[in-house]
Amino acid sequence: MTNNYFDIKRELLDTALKRTEDRISMIASALETARDSSTDDTKSSAGDKYETSREMIQQDINRYQKQLLEANKDLQQLLHIEAALNSDTDVARVGTLVQTNVGLYFIATSIGAVKIGDSNIFIISPLAPIGQLLIGKKIGDSFVFNNIDQKVSAIY
Structure with missing residues (x-):
């Protein structure tokens, strides 16, 4: 692999790390706000309205907790990729750049x-439909995604 592709992979990983860390920060902030709303909510004379409000806040808290868990999993996966960034491979796997x-x-x-630079590069999950199709492919392998034939021409 040329040094240029290592630099591109490094920049892509840095971008993914930054966006994931930003996402974690935003979710944590929203979770804190929802928890504050839950503790600040005082029982009003309209009991049913209060219970509905508390339930909606609890649903928000649950949703944010789930999102935070997923974002932290993404962060851990990205941190594992960092160790394998400069290893050469001829098979598409997590951490590879596939042309x-x-x-x-x-x-x-x-x-x-x-x-x-001048290139649009898609940072994809190995669990995404295209990611599942790419994993394990070698140079010269073909696959169809969204009714479009694709052929792997390089793996970095």
Whole structure:
């Protein structure tokens, strides 16, 4: 692998880490706000309204806790990728940059398209449909995604 692709992978991983850390921060803040709302909510004369409000706040808290758990899992996966960034491989796996005739994919976590230089690179999860199709592929392997034939031309 040329040093250029190592630098691109490093930049992609840094971008994914930053976005994931930002997401964790936003979720934690929303969770704290919901918890504050729950403790600040005082029982009013409209008992049913109070119970409905408390239940809605609890549902928000549960949703934020689940999102926080998932975001922390993503962060841990990204931290594991860092150790394998500069290892060479001829098989698409987590931490690899895969070039197809359609585009460039970095298998890490679901972030979406990132522009590096003149290239749009998709940071995708290995669990996403395209990620599942890419994992295990070698140069020359083909697959179909969204009715589009793709062929792996390089793995970095």
